[in-house]
Structure formats: structure tokens, C-alpha cells
Amino acid sequence: MVFSQAFTKQDTLRGSITPERAWWDLTFYHLNIEVKPDEKWLGGSNTIRYTVLEPHQVLQVDLQTPLSIEKITQDGKELNVTTEGNAHFVTLQKNQKKGATEEVVVHYSGHPVEAKNAPWDGGISWKKDEQGNHFVASSNQGIGASVWWPNKDHMYDEVDSMAISVRVPESLINVSNGRLKNVEEHKDNTKTWHWYVTNPINNYGVNINIAGYVHFGETYDGEAGALDMDYWVLSYNLDKAKEHFKDAPRTIEALEHWFGPYPFYEDSFKLVEVPYLGMEHQSSVTYGNNYFKGYLGNDLSGTGWGMKFDFIIVHETGHEWFANNITYKDIADMWIHEGFTAYSESLFVEYFYGKEAGAEYVVGTSNLIQNDRPIIGVYDVNKRGSGDMYYKGANILHTLRQLIEDDEKWRGILRGLNRDFRHQTVTTSQIENYISEKTGYDLTEFFNQYLRDDRIPVVEFKINENELSFRYSEIIDGFDMPVRVYINDELQWIYPKAEWTVKTFENPVNSLVLDPNFLVDGLLVK
Numbered sequence: 001m002v003f004s005q006a007f008t009k010q011d012t013l014r015g016s017i018t019p020e021r022a023w024w025d026l027t028f029y030h031l032n033i034e035v036k037p038d039e040k041w042l043g044g045s046n047t048i049r050y051t052v053l054e055p056h057q058v059l060q061v062d063l064q065t066p067l068s069i070e071k072i073t074q075d076g077k078e079l080n081v082t083t084e085g086n087a088h089f090v091t092l093q094k095n096q097k098k099g100a101t102e103e104v105v106v107h108y109s110g111h112p113v114e115a116k117n118a119p120w121d122g123g124i125s126w127k128k129d130e131q132g133n134h135f136v137a138s139s140n141q142g143i144g145a146s147v148w149w150p151n152k153d154h155m156y157d158e159v160d161s162m163a164i165s166v167r168v169p170e171s172l173i174n175v176s177n178g179r180l181k182n183v184e185e186h187k188d189n190t191k192t193w194h195w196y197v198t199n200p201i202n203n204y205g206v207n208i209n210i211a212g213y214v215h216f217g218e219t220y221d222g223e224a225g226a227l228d229m230d231y232w233v234l235s236y237n238l239d240k241a242k243e244h245f246k247d248a249p250r251t252i253e254a255l256e257h258w259f260g261p262y263p264f265y266e267d268s269f270k271l272v273e274v275p276y277l278g279m280e281h282q283s284s285v286t287y288g289n290n291y292f293k294g295y296l297g298n299d300l301s302g303t304g305w306g307m308k309f310d311f312i313i314v315h316e317t318g319h320e321w322f323a324n325n326i327t328y329k330d331i332a333d334m335w336i337h338e339g340f341t342a343y344s345e346s347l348f349v350e351y352f353y354g355k356e357a358g359a360e361y362v363v364g365t366s367n368l369i370q371n372d373r374p375i376i377g378v379y380d381v382n383k384r385g386s387g388d389m390y391y392k393g394a395n396i397l398h399t400l401r402q403l404i405e406d407d408e409k410w411r412g413i414l415r416g417l418n419r420d421f422r423h424q425t426v427t428t429s430q431i432e433n434y435i436s437e438k439t440g441y442d443l444t445e446f447f448n449q450y451l452r453d454d455r456i457p458v459v460e461f462k463i464n465e466n467e468l469s470f471r472y473s474e475i476i477d478g479f480d481m482p483v484r485v486y487i488n489d490e491l492q493w494i495y496p497k498a499e500w501t502v503k504t505f506e507n508p509v510n511s512l513v514l515d516p517n518f519l520v521d522g523l524l525v526k
Helices: 009-015 235-244 247-259 311-318 335-353 355-368 391-404 407-420 428-439 444-452
Strands: 024-036 041-052 058-062 068-074 080-084 087-091 101-110 123-128 134-139 161-169 173-175 179-185 190-197 209-211 213-222 225-234 269-273 285-287 326-328 424-426 458-464 467-473 483-487 490-494 501-504 512-514 521-524
Touching (some): 009 080, 068 087, 173 190, 213 235, 213 269, 225 235, 225 247, 247 269, 247 311, 247 407, 311 335, 335 355, 355 391, 391 407, 391 444, 424 428, 428 444
Parallel strands (some): 024 161, 269 285, 458 521
Antiparallel strands (some): 024 041, 041 101, 058 087, 068 101, 123 134, 134 209, 161 190, 173 209, 213 225, 458 467, 467 501, 483 512
16 A cells, blocks of 8 residues: 655655754753743743764754744854744854864744643643642654754754753742752742753653642662652642552563663653653653553553553653663654553563563554554654554564564563663664564564554465465565464464465364464455
8 A cells, every 4th residue: 555645845844854954963952941831931042062073054953933033143143044934044154163062052932832632742731730830841742842942853863961941930840851950049939940961862852841849759779770760749649649659660670671771870760740641751751640550540452451550650661761762763763662662561561460461461452553554654754654653563572572482582682772772863774673683583574564564464274174274465575474373272383475375284174263462364265
């Protein structure tokens, strides 16, 4: 099936590595803003520090309307800015010399896009809590971080470290990424909360969360030492949170087992209550699951295992490994974030409740697969693929585990991904090649079938007394994945191809049932 869509120049300016982006490498941001919740306004500056890779005199900065750039300076001198939609092209006066470290300061302000259905549409959520106090939060995956602050809004280039300073009314607290360095009091009844992120961070992982928070915390003895775990919640939810957030260290325990050490010990781990469902903001994971088990009190797998944990705590924490540690270069490869993280839910279940329980959970989620379009989107235009990237992605990985037939080897691959691509931006091909290399299998057709085609392979079979005939349909050329089946209740492998294969048995074949741990459909041909 051919999928097509028209794209605009704005899509290209946002989604591609333009010449005005390619020549400079991000090294540091200092986002220094004031937020006025009564007015739904924010403004301030972002200092963008970079290393010159090749001499060039025009630099692209992104900021979405209705926010506006007031001025951009370098070395205190105001620069000429040409605007094309949400892309702003800065003409630099100073000669940019290869290897030099430079910075520009972007001053901006305005009323940012208000999120209507966070976190899916993105923007700023200007809400009130049950006591009528301001409850404000950012969420911006997909729509882009430039919906509320100016930056190099493309995922391929992560800043190495970042300072975040947010000035708010003195009755409120701002929680952002990394560690709190200090709180600065001002004479106008405001305070500035200064946070610092030591590790590389992607733009969409940066957040602000503003409310009348209370704090509690603990120290977790993890694989890489003592991990500070901090929790920021609304005061009237404190008792519930102290009980419910016990899932947080359990999640770290399970996912460190499968994926390796939590990637951001230096920046700590936080859960922050917000007025929307939740998001994977790095070291500042946001939470809005109403203190329910499951997904807002529902088990997405339909098996019962999904009610053993808080979905948002497990899923969004899983993103610390796949999204924040390993980050896609292009949103077309978003399955790297969502497929592995949806799979982490079943690994959490397996760690605490056993292998069979974990398998039941992930197979149960296959009922959510739509097969509407390929998982991989369109490159260079900021276009993600099908929502199947979540649970089709998880079941692809579960299927791959069956093919390997070595659980420790599989665990080693998952940990190896997080070790060998630590704090890097990656492409799907890098992940595919890594898994192929570590398994020793050529998985080209496997990944092409499941990631780049919308169809689920169908095992067609015929039974004629002692003979079993089988083949694949709904496949790409060259797809020949072996699959386990129960023949007369006995588990064994068959090796379907596009052509019919006939296998003869000593006794009559009475039944064939596909192993549900493989992402394939079955069809008895009469």
C-alpha cells in the first residue's frame, strides 16, 4: 500500500537539517524566563552556545507564533533577523571560525499556544488545582519545544548541558529538569527557581511545571550508586502520593535489570504532578494518572496484569532509557522511543510477576494494533508514523526475543543499546544494524516487514491427514521468518516462505495453533 501526503516548506524548515542548522553544534542553553500565570504570558531569553563546525554567517532559530522574538544579539550587538513562518534566520556580523565557541542570545515574549488536549496536541496547560491555585505545565512532543521557547528545534542535535531559570509568583514553585541549584527572591513578590542539567538533553524533554507543590523524596541504591528520587505533588495529594509513588523505585529496579543503569544519576530522578496525563521529560517525569493503577484505572492489555502497576509511572520512566538516553534524530523514527518503552511495561511485569505474566501482558496489548499505516513516518518533514509504534512496536520486540531463544542474550542486547548509544541521537538503521550484529541474524526483511509495511504476516496452512502445508501471505519479498506452532498440542518450529511447503508427519495432523508470542496471523485454507 502506498501512503502519500502533501508537505509544506514549513514542514521542511522544521523537520530537516537545513544549511542554517548544519554548520553549528549545540553545546549549552540558558533558558531564563518569567511566567505570569494570571496573564498566560511568558518571556525572557535563551542563550544558545555553540561550536562552529564550518564557517557560515546565517543561523536558524525556531520559535512558534504567537510568541515573538524581540531581538537577537551576539557579543552585545543586535543582529538582523529574517522570519519565515516559525523559522528565524539570524545574520551574524562576527566571522564564524571553524572550532570557535560562540553564543547568541534570543530575547522573546508573548502568549504561547495553549494546550487543548495535553500532552497530545502540546503547548502550555494553564490550569487551576482543586483549591483554585495556578497549575501550569509545558508539554510539546511533536509540536516542538519552540512552541514555548526559542531553540534549535530539531532532534538530531542535543545540547550538552543546560541551565533553566524560571521566575514565578512567590506563592508558586517551578520544577524543571536536573537539580535545583538555588531559589532567588525578588522584591516584587516573585522568586526565580534555578535548575541545572548536567547531561545532554533533547529539546522536547525540557519542561516547566508551576504549582503550589510540596516535596518529599528518597534515595535508591541503584546499579550506579545512590540515586536521588524526588517527588513534587499538590499538597492535598501528599498522602496518596507517598503510597502510590512506591511504584517509582520498583520501576527503576526492574528497568535497570533489563536496560542497565538509570542514565541520569547526576541529574536525579523526579516525578512531578501535572494537570495532564504525563510525559517523559528528562529527569523531570510528569505525572497525571490520578493515583490510579493501570492507565487511568484501565488495563490496556485486558489481561489483569496492567492493574498491578501505575501505567504512567512505568511507561514515562521507561522513556528515560528509550527517548532521553537514546533519542531519535528524526521523529519519523519515533518507534525507537515508543516501541521499546511500551515493551518496557511487559518487562516490568515479567521482573516482578514472572515471564509468563510479562508475555501475557505484551500479547494482550496486540489487540490495540490498527495496522493503518507503517510505523516509520516520513523523514525530513517532522512526520511521525502510525500510532502502532507503541504496541505493534512492543510486539515486534517480543517476537524478536522468541527468534533469539536466549533470554540473557536478549537482555544483553537491551542493555548494550543503552550502553553503546548512551546519550546519543540515533536512526532506525543504527538500531536495526546493532540488533542484527548482536543476534548474528540478517534482520533486514524482518524490520522492513514490520516497520515499513502496514501488514501483519499471515501463515496460511492446509491439513490433509498426515500432511501439513503452509506458506506466508501479506508479506514483502524475501520475508521468511520461522515461527513456533502447536501441532497436535506439541510445540515445534515451522519455516514458512512465500511458496507452499509440505511437511509429512507419522500421525494425522489434527490441529495447528500459532504460538501467540509471534506477531503473525493464521488462516486455515480449505
